[in-house]
Structure formats: C-alpha cells, structure tokens
Amino acid sequence: MAFVGHVNGLVGGHGSHGNVPAGSSCQRQSVVRCTPRTSRTVYMTVSKDAVAVPTNTHAPAAVQPGESHLAHADAYKFEDFDQYVMNTYVRFKIAITKGAGCKLYDSTGKEYLDLVAGIATCTLGHGDARLAKTVQEVMSNVHHVSNLFYIPPQGELAKKLAQRSIADRVFFCNSGAEANEAAIKLTRKYFFAKPENDGKVPVIITANQSFHGRTLATVTATGQAKYQKNFTPLVQGFEYCNYNDVEGLKAVVEKLKNSSTHKLAGIMMEALQGEGGVVPATYPFLRTARNLCDDNDALLIFDEVQVGVGRTGSLWGYEQSGVLPDVFTVAKGLAGGVPIGAMLCREKCNVFKPGEHASTFGGNFLATSCGLTVFNALFEGNVLENVKQRGAQLKAGLLELQAKYPSVVEECRGMGLIQGVQLKSSAGFTSIDIVGKAIEKGVLFVPAGPSVLRMVPPLVISAAEIAQGLSTLDAVFAELSK
Numbered sequence: 001m002a003f004v005g006h007v008n009g010l011v012g013g014h015g016s017h018g019n020v021p022a023g024s025s026c027q028r029q030s031v032v033r034c035t036p037r038t039s040r041t042v043y044m045t046v047s048k049d050a051v052a053v054p055t056n057t058h059a060p061a062a063v064q065p066g067e068s069h070l071a072h073a074d075a076y077k078f079e080d081f082d083q084y085v086m087n088t089y090v091r092f093k094i095a096i097t098k099g100a101g102c103k104l105y106d107s108t109g110k111e112y113l114d115l116v117a118g119i120a121t122c123t124l125g126h127g128d129a130r131l132a133k134t135v136q137e138v139m140s141n142v143h144h145v146s147n148l149f150y151i152p153p154q155g156e157l158a159k160k161l162a163q164r165s166i167a168d169r170v171f172f173c174n175s176g177a178e179a180n181e182a183a184i185k186l187t188r189k190y191f192f193a194k195p196e197n198d199g200k201v202p203v204i205i206t207a208n209q210s211f212h213g214r215t216l217a218t219v220t221a222t223g224q225a226k227y228q229k230n231f232t233p234l235v236q237g238f239e240y241c242n243y244n245d246v247e248g249l250k251a252v253v254e255k256l257k258n259s260s261t262h263k264l265a266g267i268m269m270e271a272l273q274g275e276g277g278v279v280p281a282t283y284p285f286l287r288t289a290r291n292l293c294d295d296n297d298a299l300l301i302f303d304e305v306q307v308g309v310g311r312t313g314s315l316w317g318y319e320q321s322g323v324l325p326d327v328f329t330v331a332k333g334l335a336g337g338v339p340i341g342a343m344l345c346r347e348k349c350n351v352f353k354p355g356e357h358a359s360t361f362g363g364n365f366l367a368t369s370c371g372l373t374v375f376n377a378l379f380e381g382n383v384l385e386n387v388k389q390r391g392a393q394l395k396a397g398l399l400e401l402q403a404k405y406p407s408v409v410e411e412c413r414g415m416g417l418i419q420g421v422q423l424k425s426s427a428g429f430t431s432i433d434i435v436g437k438a439i440e441k442g443v444l445f446v447p448a449g450p451s452v453l454r455m456v457p458p459l460v461i462s463a464a465e466i467a468q469g470l471s472t473l474d475a476v477f478a479e480l481s482k
C-alpha cells in the first residue's frame with residue numbers, strides 16, 4: 001500500500017478527552033514535504049492453511065516512478081470527517097494512515113515518533129506482527145460467540161491475570177469506563193450483601209482531579225466538574241477528597257460515619273492520576289485508604305486503566321505503592337489497542353451472580369486472544385525491564401531539560417513510561433502549544449491538561465527513540481521560550 005500524500009496541520013484534542021480549547025495553536029496548518037513509504041505484505045503459515053499476515057517490515061519502500069505524494073495533497077477529506085463524525089474531540093489536523101513500531105505516518109507520508117501510543121494503549125507499538133497474526137487467526141476461525149458459551153482464551157487470560165495479581169476473579173468488558181462501572185456495581189452489591197446496610201446509601205469516595213470515564217456513573221466518580229457540567233443529575237453515592245490528602249480522606253470517612261443515611265462502601269483511586277496531570281499517589285495516602293476500608297468493611301478499588309499492564313515498570317501500578325486493593329480495573333494497554341476492559345477482584349468480593357452483570361462483547365475471542373498475545377509478549381520480551389530502563393532514561397532527560405529551562409519546567413513526575421512535565425504558570429505557553437510545535441517536528445506528545453505535557457509511549461520504545469523525543473522537546477522549549 002502506498003501512502004497518498006499531502007498537507008496537514010496540527011492536531012488538537014488532547015487524547016481521549018478532546019478538551020483542547022478551540023482556537024488554540026493546534027489548529028494551525030502547515031505544509032510538509034513528505035517521504036513516501038509503503039508497507040509490505042509477507043506470507044507466513046500460521047495454521048494448516050497458509051494465510052497472508054501483513055507483517056510490518058518497518059522498511060520504507062522506494063517511491064514509485066512518477067509518484068508524487070504532494071500530488072495527492074488534498075486526498076484526505078478532513079471536511080467530510082468533520083461533517084459526519086460527531087464533534088466530541090478537537091483534533092490535530094493530521095490523518096494517520098500507517099504505523100510501524102513506535103513510528104506513525106500521516107497521509108502525506110510524514111513520519112512521527114509516537115510518544116502517545118493511543119493514550120497509553122498500544123503496548124507493543126504499531127503493526128506488531130504477533131498481534132497481526134493473532135487477529136488473522138481469530139478472524140479466520142471464530143471471533144465472537146457470546147458469553148452463553150465457554151470461550152477458551154477468555155478463561156486463559158483470566159487465569160494469567162489472576163495468577164499474576166491479587167485478583168481471584170475477572171470480569172471482561174470493552175473499555176475503562178465499563179470496567180469502572182462494573183467495579184462500582186460490585187461495590188454496591190458487596191455493600192448490600194450485609195443486612196445491616198439495608199436502606200442506606202452506599203458511598204464511594206474518589207479524588208478530585210481523578211478520571212474514571214464518561215458513562216454517567218464514572219463521570220460522577222471523576223472528580224472534575226468540567227466533565228460533569230450539563231450532565232446532571234449525576235449518580236448518587238459519591239463523595240470526593242483531594243488526592244494525596246490524608247486528613248481530607250479521613251474527614252470524608254468521618255462525615256459518613258456520622259451520617260444516618262449514607263455509609264462508606266468503597267474508596268476508588270488511581271495509583272497515579274494520568275489525566276489529572278501525571279500525579280503519583282503517595283504511600284501514606286493509599287495506606288490510609290487501605291486502613292479506612294479495612295476498618296469499615298469497604299472495598300479499596302484501584303483504577304489501573306491507564307497505569308496497569310506494565311506502564312509503570314511493574315505489571316500493576318499498585319505494586320509501586322505496596323498497598324493492595326480488593327478490586328482493580330484495567331483496559332487501555334491490556335490488548336495493545338484492541339478494545340478490552342476488565343474488572344478484577346479478590347474472592348471475598350466476588351459477589352455477582354448470573355444475570356447481575358454482563359457484556360455482549362466482553363471477553364470475546366478477538367479481545368482476549370489479543371490480550372493473551374500482549375500478556376505473553378510482556379514477559380517473553382522482557383518488556384517490563386525495558387519500561388524501567390527507558391523510563392529512567394526519559395526521567396533523567398526530562399530533569400536535564402528542567403535544569404536547562406528553569407523558567408519553563410516546574411516539575412517532572414511519573415513512573416516508568418508514564419512521565420509528565422508540569423509547566424510553570426509563567427512559562428508563557430501551554431502543553432497544547434508544545435504538542436503543536438512537536439508535531440511540526442515529527443514527535444507526538446499528549447497534554448494532561450493545559451499545564452502538563454504527558455509521555456506514554458509504547459512499552460517497546462528504544463533508547464534511540466527516547467533520545468529523539470527528548471531532543472525534540474529541547475528544540476520545542478528553545479523555540480517557544482524565545
């Protein structure tokens with residue numbers, strides 16, 4: 001497949017939440033010269049029948065004689081997209097048409113280093129031959145049958161996840177929000193399993209600046225008014241405290257203890273707030289949450305949708321804190337970009353009975369087979385070690401940039417391959433401006449709000465690619481702070 005080529009501009013939309021302000025610099029346009037590339041299809045035998053598996057060779061192919069990519073400059077109809085797709089994101093104006101490892105290519109053929117990975121999702125990068133093979137095999141055989149029947153890869157993935165975590169049971173769904181919905185329902189069911197709670201309102205405490213999803217319950221759990229505005233009435237049964245505020249958390253629990261109508265059912269926290277600005281939880285905060293749950297027979301839920309599956313350098317984010325949850329949720333990276341979500345829990349709160357919770361697609365052959373491929377790849381390829389090393393390299397480089405640009409960088413935070421740069425309020429530009437400039441220079445970053453720049457690359461990123469990302473950021477800082 002040859003790239004059709006042409007023009008583009010800068011992206012808008014900060015990741016999954018699309019809240020880049022209209023009119024920000026991401027809407028500027030730029031024309032680029034492009035290097036044409038093609039992908040090749042190689043044939044390999046994956047079962048008794050030979051099937052074509054598009055394997056990414058990562059090798060750019062030569063321009064065909066007479067082929068000009070700029071000649072196709074208007075081939076991608078951004079206007080059509082904008083006319084027909086619902087306007088829920090502000091998008092950066094590039095159309096991605098190819099991926100290879102940690103590189104993406106737009107419809108002009110321009111190459112980008114991808115430090116976004118579909119927002120912490122493409123664990124193995126793009127065009128991974130193992131995932132391609134899995135998808136090919138599953139789709140050539142059986143990919144969906146419903147949960148009325150046993151689905152072997154679902155059982156196998158659940159077993160692997162349970163064997164490598166605190167969980168005993170797994171419920172599969174399709175996204176992070178759905179996994180959190182499942183956790184919220186499970187918490188309520190666990191609460192009402194105790195007769196003394198009859199007639200009380202179960203309350204789950206979450207943190208301000210958290211992000212748990214866009215469904216009504218998860219947007220209520222999300223402690224950010226901007227996501228809730230215009231969607232009232234919200235769901236009952238949520239209270240908030242400031243993240244990492246031990247006394248604040250204790251105060252909310254104390255308030256609930258004194259209530260005759262409401263009672264603590266659970267505490268739901270991210271081990272590191274991703275969307276909220278790449279803020280790791282402190283040990284005292286999570287320890288306090290654990291103790292309060294123990295004291296009140298409430299469930300401690302960790303939302304690991306963004307940090308689970310190796311991103312922090314350990315398989316689960318909770319391993320970084322040493323505080324263990326009763327329930328945790330994962331999605332994003334679990335199947336490397338194939339939609340999947342999962343809610344995992346200990347046996348003590350394995351309270352759902354048949355019919356109480358379900359998902360048509362949840363745990364189907366396609367998603368769970370891809371989950372297995374990603375999971376196996378994490379261990380076969382020593383990917384967690386790569387996350388630790390590349391994460392340390394990235395952090396060290398960011399700290400050097402902080403020293404070089406003291407008027408720009410306030411703080412560098414993160415764990416493993418989720419790193420954030422907090423900008424000084426006096427920097428004179430936003431994270432969205434940085435993303436825009438970096439796109440011009442061929443590197444993709446993602447904002448976590450206007451004052452934090454986030455890096456969440458594929459977990460297989462190389463040392464040279466981290467170095468490229470850092471030198472581009474250096475150049476962007478230099479240019480923007482002129």
Ligand SMILES: Cc1ncc(COP(=O)(O)O)c(C=O)c1O
Pocket residue numbers: 016174175176177178180211212213214270274275303304305306331332
């Ligand atoms: C911590 C966290 N929880 C939940 C979600 C929602 O996941 P999804 O967009 O798959 O519903 C996200 C998405 O960014 C997230 O970062």
